[in-house]
Amino acid sequence: MGDPREPPDGTPEGGSNDDEFRSVVFDESFVKAARIQELSAQERLAGAFGRATRRRGWGWFGSLPRQAVILLLLVTMAFAAAVYFGISSPHGQVVPPSGTQLTAAVTPLSPPGTVGAVPDPAHPFAALPPGYADGQAGLGMPPASPTSHFAGTDVQRALDSVQHYLVVSELTPATLTANETGQVRELLTSGELAQYDASVNTPRDDQQHAATGWMVRFDPGQIALATDTVKVTGAVQVGEVDSGTLEITADHTLVYALRPAGTTSDPSVTLYAVRREVRIDVDRADLDAGRVRVVGSTVQAGPTSCGTVQSDYLQPVLATASGVQPSTPPAVNPTDHSRPAWQTCGVLGPITR
Numbered sequence: 001m002g003d004p005r006e007p008p009d010g011t012p013e014g015g016s017n018d019d020e021f022r023s024v025v026f027d028e029s030f031v032k033a034a035r036i037q038e039l040s041a042q043e044r045l046a047g048a049f050g051r052a053t054r055r056r057g058w059g060w061f062g063s064l065p066r067q068a069v070i071l072l073l074l075v076t077m078a079f080a081a082a083v084y085f086g087i088s089s090p091h092g093q094v095v096p097p098s099g100t101q102l103t104a105a106v107t108p109l110s111p112p113g114t115v116g117a118v119p120d121p122a123h124p125f126a127a128l129p130p131g132y133a134d135g136q137a138g139l140g141m142p143p144a145s146p147t148s149h150f151a152g153t154d155v156q157r158a159l160d161s162v163q164h165y166l167v168v169s170e171l172t173p174a175t176l177t178a179n180e181t182g183q184v185r186e187l188l189t190s191g192e193l194a195q196y197d198a199s200v201n202t203p204r205d206d207q208q209h210a211a212t213g214w215m216v217r218f219d220p221g222q223i224a225l226a227t228d229t230v231k232v233t234g235a236v237q238v239g240e241v242d243s244g245t246l247e248i249t250a251d252h253t254l255v256y257a258l259r260p261a262g263t264t265s266d267p268s269v270t271l272y273a274v275r276r277e278v279r280i281d282v283d284r285a286d287l288d289a290g291r292v293r294v295v296g297s298t299v300q301a302g303p304t305s306c307g308t309v310q311s312d313y314l315q316p317v318l319a320t321a322s323g324v325q326p327s328t329p330p331a332v333n334p335t336d337h338s339r340p341a342w343q344t345c346g347v348l349g350p351i352t353r
Helices: 015-025 028-033 043-048 059-063 068-086 152-170 173-177 190-201 284-289
Strands: 103-110 224-225 231-240 244-261 272-281 293-302
Touching: 152 173, 152 231, 152 244, 152 272, 152 284, 173 224, 190 293, 272 284
Parallel strands: 103 293
Antiparallel strands: 224 244, 231 244, 244 272, 272 293
């Protein structure tokens, strides 16, 4: 009896059956992968897809190996997470320094005599001359008149941003005596954030990295506000740097009522005066973002002892019951190049308008 695996007429001439059909024999895994599923009777009657069969799987994903699909999903999830955390970062994006950077100078004003307390701590500003207003009302914001290259509406937007910066940087109690620095940071153009962070984290008296160049602030371990009210007088002017940039200059005298920290029972209150001139640029990109570029800051503050480093905090000389004697402004040798030229000291005169 012949081999049942051979055809009835025997093996054809020219080769074996195995050799002839080996290339078209499908193994079990290939057959399973190529399996199709017929439509149900209801689907055929409804003509749902216009064909007699439907595909199984995930479309073109079905043609990919399982490992490739998993890898693709992991990459997609990682990318989505990176985008989410980048957008939701509390500090926003920090880019390399770009454009004009802040140049700051802080000059102490030595008291001309004994530092005394105000006569009436309940009304510390009673002796101030007319012309001072409470907080924001004293900023003297100008009308939003159009300039050569900016419409009045654009000037108004820039003034709104500048006013917000001034309020946060010199009038807000959290900034003044609570070490709050995030509110100022949120208002700065992205190209200044690296410089600002360095000024706050490692302040230096180098005209570039003084925290007191960006804001008025006092050491909360030493100084407290006797009242949250700040008396202000001054003005704001608007000009242009070029066709794409507004230049806004704010020049104000601010008077703070201060007392020693942690001594609420101490009746002595000291008036502390700060003359602050800030130059701010706002280009069209920052105008849309509601941000500002602080490019120049000049601060004169007193009563403060001469020689006091004020790159981190302003350092007031506070009154006590017995009074505090003034410091003597040092002689300045113009040939001494070991001392930076901006480190000077003046004498505080009477607080007038």
